[in-house]
Amino acid sequence: MMQAQVAQGQSPLLEVRDISVVFGGIIALNGVSFDMHKGAILGLIGPNGAGKTTLFNCLSRLYQPSTGDILMEGQSILTRPPHRMAEIGIGRTFQNVALFPNLTVLDNVRVGTHARTNSDIISDSLRLGWVRRGEAELNKKVNEIIGYLDLGDVAHTVVSGLPFGTQKRVELARALAAEPKILLLDEPAGGLNHEEVHVLGDLIRRIRDDRHMTILLVEHHMGLVMSIADHVVALNFGKKLAEGTPAQVQTDPDVIKAYLGSKDQ
């Protein structure tokens, strides 16, 4: 809460400007705009098919919007190739987890640091001094993140055999390893039980506070969104329905109608 208020005076970290995405004849997103301020947790809600994941995929450059622009610290990201997003500072997790299945937890997290390290194939193969020094530092960071997310016990296990909840934590660790400015979380509570959701909420807040990240959260679990988000954007049928504090959005008649249907239907 506090960080978000402090940031109000500054220019936004991320600006989504009038984004539209069209697949064939289907308009998945229709002129959506909103701002994200540094240090905020922004919740993105909406019924199934509202366009939440489409918007996410635009932010990580998997989809190219047909109109509109996305600005990160004032610069458009839409002209940059997808593999530059990590360097620019946008990291994400996936709803269904997209880890490298045949790599260990440690290697998955290590890969996450790729954008924050620099070496070429020749220096790498010859293991020149500066490559080795960089690696020592990197391993320290990777181990710190693995400890932070409580993955120490499974660090050397191949991820494909781990339970879903653990895999989700590994994916979060991989995203954190890239030191993103903005962390996009796609339904982190999906498949978790009540107690785990509670723990997750604390973890997300802790990540924001300890690691100074700005978080965009797509989530079906209303309880989680309403308890940790500073700001909520509600989508329906590709359009922005409402925006404001959790309390404002929760009582917005359009939002209630979208979720529960209206009397005259």
Next chain:
Amino acid sequence: MELFINQVLAGIATGAIYACMALAVVMIYQAIDHLNFAQGEMAMFSTFIAWQLMQWGVPYWWAFLLTLVFSFAGGIAIERLLFKPLAKAPVLTNVAGFIALFAIVNSVAGLTWDFTIKQFPTPFGSSPFLGSQLISTHQAGMIGVTLGLLILLYLFFQFTRIGLAMRAAAALPESARLVGINTSWMIALGWGMAAAIGAIAGILIAPVVFLEPNMMGGVLIYGFAAAVLGGLSSPLGAVVGGFLVGVFENLVGTYIPGVGNELKLPIALALIITVLVLKPAGLFGRPIVKRV
């Protein structure tokens, strides 16, 4: 018994070459999901480069090293010019691309160096290895160089940042891009490395099969058999498959009457079919499971 050991060791020596070819095929298969039919021709061309350098008076190991650099650059160039534009094309378009590459490389080599058979030197000599009649020094050299190469590749993929990035890009390109890996460049590197590995195979086998534009035809088929046996999704499998196929080929040729040298090649093809029917994923490959 001596014949048996002799044949097994000879099989391991040629198996080392099959292992290299299989590894090269698997590396490209992992990167772009297509079998490189021109892998053998690329290796043959590299071998001619080495031969040409030696004709010009370059010492063996320098020619060896320069050929690896040339092949690495050549592999990257082929990917950038021919297969990068085909990345989203249908399978058959890619197959046509590989066949074109096969024909072009083969003809250019024939045109430049003609089709007569040439001697290719070995730095190891061909005397008995350590005074034993079981294996020649060149065969021992083939095994030694291949094992050294495999160890270096293992260390590269296991412990370096680029090696890890290449594995990640092969496993899941979308996720790899999201963590900042330039997957397109990783594919090019895979091509470069595959071409260089093929060059080593070509240079090592050339003293045995002699140098000419069609020298790698049979070798590549054994390489495919090895890759299929080990599993196209597993580099380790390709290597183990290579050694197994080498030994199997020699033992069958020696002990089954009527097979001899002439029928050895159909054995490789029969092996491919048998593996595909009985265990399509190969010995070490992961079966492909799709969520529906």
